[in-house]
Amino acid sequence: xxxxxxxxxxxxxxxxxxxxxxxxxxxxxxxxxxxxxxxxxxxxxxxxxxxxxxxxxxxxxxxxxxxxxxxxxxxxxxxxxxxxxxxxxxxxxxxxxxxxxxxxxxxxxxxxxxxxxxxxxxxxxxxxxxxxxxxxxxxxxxxxxxxxxxxxxxxxxxxxxxxxxxxxxxxxxxxxxxxxxxxxxxxxxxxxxxxxxxxxxxxxxxxxxxxxxxxxxxxxxxxxxxxxxxxxxxxxxxxxxxxxxxxxxxxxxxxxxxxxxxxxxxxxxxxxxxxxxxxxxxxxxxxxxxxxxxxxxxxxxxxxxxxxxxxxxxxxxxxxxxxxxxxxxxx
Amino acid sequence: xxxxxxxxxxxxxxxxxxxxxxxxxxxxxxxxxxxxxxxxxxxxxxxxxxxxxxxxxxxxxxxxxxxxxxxxxxxxxxxxxxxxxxxxxxxxxxxxxxxxxxxxxxxxxxxxxxxxxxxxxxxxxxxxxxxxxxxxxxxxxxxxxxxxxxxxxxxxxxxxxxxxxxxxxxxxxxxxxxxxxxxxxxxxxxxxxxxxxxxxxxxxxxxxxxxxxxxxxxxxxxxxxxxxxxxxxxxxxxxxxxxxxxxxxxxxxxxxxxxxxxxxxxxxxxxxxxxxxxxxxxxxxxxxxxxxxxxxxxxxxxxxxxxxxxxxxxxxxxxxxxxxxxxxxxxxxxxxxx
Numbered sequence: 001x002x003x004x005x006x007x008x009x010x011x012x013x014x015x016x017x018x019x020x021x022x023x024x025x026x027x028x029x030x031x032x033x034x035x036x037x038x039x040x041x042x043x044x045x046x047x048x049x050x051x052x053x054x055x056x057x058x059x060x061x062x063x064x065x066x067x068x069x070x071x072x073x074x075x076x077x078x079x080x081x082x083x084x085x086x087x088x089x090x091x092x093x094x095x096x097x098x099x100x101x102x103x104x105x106x107x108x109x110x111x112x113x114x115x116x117x118x119x120x121x122x123x124x125x126x127x128x129x130x131x132x133x134x135x136x137x138x139x140x141x142x143x144x145x146x147x148x149x150x151x152x153x154x155x156x157x158x159x160x161x162x163x164x165x166x167x168x169x170x171x172x173x174x175x176x177x178x179x180x181x182x183x184x185x186x187x188x189x190x191x192x193x194x195x196x197x198x199x200x201x202x203x204x205x206x207x208x209x210x211x212x213x214x215x216x217x218x219x220x221x222x223x224x225x226x227x228x229x230x231x232x233x234x235x236x237x238x239x240x241x242x243x244x245x246x247x248x249x250x251x252x253x254x255x256x257x258x259x260x261x262x263x264x265x266x267x268x269x270x271x272x273x274x275x276x277x278x279x280x281x282x283x284x285x286x287x288x289x290x291x292x293x294x295x296x297x298x299x300x301x302x303x304x305x306x307x308x309x310x311x312x313x314x315x316x317x318x319x320x321x322x323x324x325x326x327x328x329x330x331x
Numbered sequence: 332x333x334x335x336x337x338x339x340x341x342x343x344x345x346x347x348x349x350x351x352x353x354x355x356x357x358x359x360x361x362x363x364x365x366x367x368x369x370x371x372x373x374x375x376x377x378x379x380x381x382x383x384x385x386x387x388x389x390x391x392x393x394x395x396x397x398x399x400x401x402x403x404x405x406x407x408x409x410x411x412x413x414x415x416x417x418x419x420x421x422x423x424x425x426x427x428x429x430x431x432x433x434x435x436x437x438x439x440x441x442x443x444x445x446x447x448x449x450x451x452x453x454x455x456x457x458x459x460x461x462x463x464x465x466x467x468x469x470x471x472x473x474x475x476x477x478x479x480x481x482x483x484x485x486x487x488x489x490x491x492x493x494x495x496x497x498x499x500x501x502x503x504x505x506x507x508x509x510x511x512x513x514x515x516x517x518x519x520x521x522x523x524x525x526x527x528x529x530x531x532x533x534x535x536x537x538x539x540x541x542x543x544x545x546x547x548x549x550x551x552x553x554x555x556x557x558x559x560x561x562x563x564x565x566x567x568x569x570x571x572x573x574x575x576x577x578x579x580x581x582x583x584x585x586x587x588x589x590x591x592x593x594x595x596x597x598x599x600x601x602x603x604x605x606x607x608x609x610x611x612x613x614x615x616x617x618x619x620x621x622x623x624x625x626x627x628x629x630x631x632x633x634x635x636x637x638x639x640x641x642x643x644x645x646x647x648x649x650x651x652x653x654x655x656x657x658x659x660x661x662x663x664x665x666x667x668x669x
Contacts, residue, residue, distance in 0.1 A: 037367045040465060040478075041624070047480070048463040141350040143357065147463075152639050153583065158486045162639060163463055164609045165480045166359045170352035179358045181609060183638040209611050209638070210358055 043145045043194070047165055050147075050196040056129035060096040060155035061085055061105075061119075061188060067154035069189030070095065070119060071198060077103075077121025077128045078228075080220065081188030082203050083110040084250060086117035089230040095121065096155045109227030112249035112259060113289055114174040114219035115203040117188075118227045131190070134197035137218045140176055144168045148180035148212075150189025150202055162186075169210055174219050175290065176200045179210040204288065242301045242322025246272055248289050255279075255310075256286050270320040272309065279315065280308035296322070360477050360611055371467045372476040374626045378452040379619050380419035380443070381472030382409055382427075389472055390415060392619035393441075394631055396454070400425070400446035401657050404618035405633055406432050406439040407555025407598040410574065417443045418472070431656050434553065436649045437598050437633055440656050452620050452628045454654075457646035459485075460629055466608050468632055468643075469619045479610030485645065490601025493554045493575035494582070496520045499531075499542040508532040508563065509542045515585045517594055523573040525562065532568065533561035549575065554598035577601070580636065596634040605642040606630055612641050 057072040063085060070081035079095070086093075086107040095103045103121055110117035121128060134140065148164040166180035178191065182202050191200030191214045200214030223233045245265020251257035258276040261268050278286050281295045282305055299305060301324045308317050356363045365372065380393040382404055393404040402417065409415065412429045425443040432439045443449070460466065460481045469476050496518020500510040508530040514520050531539055534548050535558050552558065554577040561570045577599040584595065594614050606621070606629065614635045621629045621643040631649070634642040 035364065035367060040364075040367055044463065044465050044480075044624075048461065051463055142353045143350065153637070158484065159607065160484045162607075162609075163480060163482045164639065165463070167353060167357070169358060171350065177352070179360070181611065181639050186639075205638075210355070 046194045047147050054131045054192060054196050055161055056098050057131045058149045058161050058190060060151040062094040067185050068187040069150040071190035072128050072130045073133050073198060074130050075127050076124045079105060079119040080201050081117050081119055082201055083112045083115045083117040085188040086110050086119060098161060100157045109229060109231040111219050111223055111233035113247065114215055116215045116219040132197045134193055134199045134217055135221060137216055140168060140193060140199040140216060141171050142168050145194055146178055146180065146191055146199065148182060148191050148202065150186035152183045152185045154185050174216055176214045176216050178212050178214065180212055181209055182212045242296060242299045242303055243324055244296050244320060244322060248278065248292055250288060256289060256292055266320050266323045270318045277310040278307055279310055282306050368467060368478060371622065371626055375467060375469045375476055375620060375622055376473035377450040379469040379473035380417050382415050383418055384415050389615050392469060392472055392616050393417060394618065394620045395449045395451045397657055398449055398451045400443035400449060402441055402443060403438050403631060403653065406437050408596065408617060409439060412439060412441055430660055435603060436644055438649060440653055454628055454646040454650040457629050458627055460606065460623060465624050466610060466621055468610050468612060468621050470612055470616045477610045477612060479608050481606060482609040483607040485604060485606055488600045488602045488605055491579045492550050493552050494549060494578040495573050495575060496581045499545060501542055507540060509539050509545060515581050517584060518581050519573045519576050523571040530563045531560055532563055535559060595636060599634045599636045602642060604645055604648045606645050608641055608643065609639060610641055
């Protein structure tokens with residue numbers, strides 16, 4: 001039992017186990033060019049010049065039981081945030097602007113697998129301060145300088161929005177890792193490139209200081225129309241490797257839950273059900289969705305994986321033979 | 332061979348054309364990036380010393396403020412300064428004479444006994460840093476340094492009182508004492524070794540029978556102060572000294588959810604003015620100087636608050652007072668003779 005000690009429940013999801021893949025050997029690929037002191041000074045000048053323009057578009061979001069961040073990306077008040085902030089389409093949430101003024105917004109569509117979500121400020125007549133979204137997703141690559149803004153710990157008028165400057169550490173299909181240090185309350189806030197364009201949305205942290213994860217613009221751009229139409233996006237954990245046939249995401253308790261099971265898939269045949277919690281894959285403790293998806297993708301069709309599954313209060317181990325991805329479930 | 336095998340296995344996971352992740356050295360506080368400002372590292376190390384306890388363990392960082400051995404450090408993390416020693420440069424070490432504590436700024440002025448010729452920091456004309464400006468500070472007593480930016484507005488941090496980090500049973504334990512039912516992570520109570528189910532019998536010499544009284548006793552005190560707890564565990568009675576911490580941070584970090592990496596300072600609030608920055612420092616790095624890329628000292632790091640926040644005191648809020656204390660100490664008034 002835990003007493004109500006929090007005035008705010010922080011919405012960055014902490015994950016204690018380091019993602020195995022990130023600790024393995026560095027692959028052979030081009031490395032960024034060497035820096036000079038002039039580069040640092042240029043970063044400082046660019047950040048200071050850009051800050052004033054982008055700050056008014058950064059908002060705090062009050063979710064009822066917690067506090068998070070977001071960023072306005074269109075004059076009519078469209079907001080990017082994280083799916084674990086929005087939770088579901090159609091919720092009315094209060095938004096705090098830079099000057100402390102409050103406004104109401106409605107959650108639109110979201111993608112729980114990648115943690116991307118859209119919201120709309122209700123007053124669409126007003127000209128809201130906004131920033132530009134970078135459409136060149138691949139250019140946000142390791143070595144690039146970037147800066148994070150957000151409201152860690154919640155909105156604080158005397159403090160203002162909090163800046164972190166750092167570099168992109170890692171780029172994956174749907175996410176970015178940076179050394180811009182984040183914490184609870186930053187969730188949903190923007191990561192900017194040196195042109196002042198949004199390249200990421202703060203999503204989760206691992207224990208290490210350099211382990212700060214952001215949703216890249218890829219899932220937003222890919223599902224833009226669906227998300228604007230308040231749809232919930234499902235990306236199946238299949239990839240190029242073996243096919244399991246479950247959609248997973250972090251549940252309200254921060255555990256990896258089965259959100260949906262494809263009919264006729266290996267997962268269904270093994271008895272997995274919506275609401276089950278996956279605690280381990282081949283003995284490795286599972287704490288988040290990308291870790292699980294990568295674990296499945298790394299194995300080929302025909303491989304047998306051992307899942308530890310919690311249904312209600314009963315925990316069991318199931319062996320699942322991975323199949324081949326059906327064509328219609330592409331993407 | 333083994334490394335090669337791992338690389339081959341990983342290769343299909345990487346998208347074609349994607350750049351490899353940054354190595355630790357290439358990151359913002361990696362050795363490659365820091366080498367760009369290396370002269371500043373040497374410069375900040377020269378004005379930095381290390382306060383170590385009897386066991387040789389670092390407690391805080393100190394900043395030299397007089398070439399005749401005057402130093403400043405964070406008061407609440409250096410409770411018994413005269414039991415400590417100061418270390419600096421290669422193999423230099425001295426005893427410490429405590430001069431005066433400044434509870435408003437959580438600083439303590441002291442002097443390294445018999446020491447001259449150290450490099451003192453220049454706080455006289457400290458410039459005001461701007462939002463987003465690069466800053467540099469020593470870490471590990473001056474052996475390393477870190478960079479980051481000024482990350483929020485300069486402001487006052489109101490005090491929210493002290494706490495020890497225990498949750499208590501609201502019913503009194505057998506009419507005598509107050510039972511602990513939960514302990515906050517990294518809290519003073521945890522550091523002192525208190526546990527759930529211990530029964531607190533006495534606090535600061537006062538017998539306890541009501542949990543509300545615990546709050547009253549503690550709320551009169553400041554973070555950094557020590558308080559004696561007499562308690563009963565498994566039928567045996569014992570005493571511990573508990574050093575109070577800021578209440579806000581204990582509540583926000585009850586289950587260690589801040590991921591502060593290296594802990595948070597005992598006192599994190601009740602400062603008249605602070606500069607906030609994002610340098611990845613630890614609690615023991617507090618008391619060291621904060622400088623800009625031109626090597627000009629801006630203030631003293633005073634509190635590691637959470638994963639994203641470190642506070643520094645701007646020089647203009649403490650230096651006029653501290654300077655006058657040093658002058659008074661150097662030239663004590665002569666006794667008047669009739």
